[in-house]
Amino acid sequence: MQSGRSPLTPMPDIDTLVDVDRDGGTNRIVVTPNAAAVRVSLLVVVAVAAVEDVDPEQLPPLHDSVEPETLDTLVDTAGDGIGLNVRFEYEGYDVHARPGGRLELRPRE
Secondary structure, eight states, X not given: XXXXXXXXXOOOOHHHHEEEEEETTEEEEEEOGGGTTSOHHHHHHHHHHHHHTSOXXXXXXXXXXXXXXXXHHHHHHSOGGGOOOEEEEETTEEEEEEXXXXXXXXXXX
């Protein structure tokens, strides 16, 4: 599935894509409405960068943890009522990705 974005397309500004709500040791990532068309694989990297307060391009490639295209396909094609929850580890966090771009990050101990 092609996303229409070139690999050379600049990284979007973090603040326009995610809001970080740190609650009780869980970093919940809430996607802003204008991020609905953004691939969840990109949101994972942007969310971790926001939590860690680093530039997303400083993080290792997501494909070291999960196949980005497969993640995007699973999350994009699942409906909200299905209850899909894709879980994997990335950069010291347990990542929970759900339909609609909803993400939850939990620091690994």
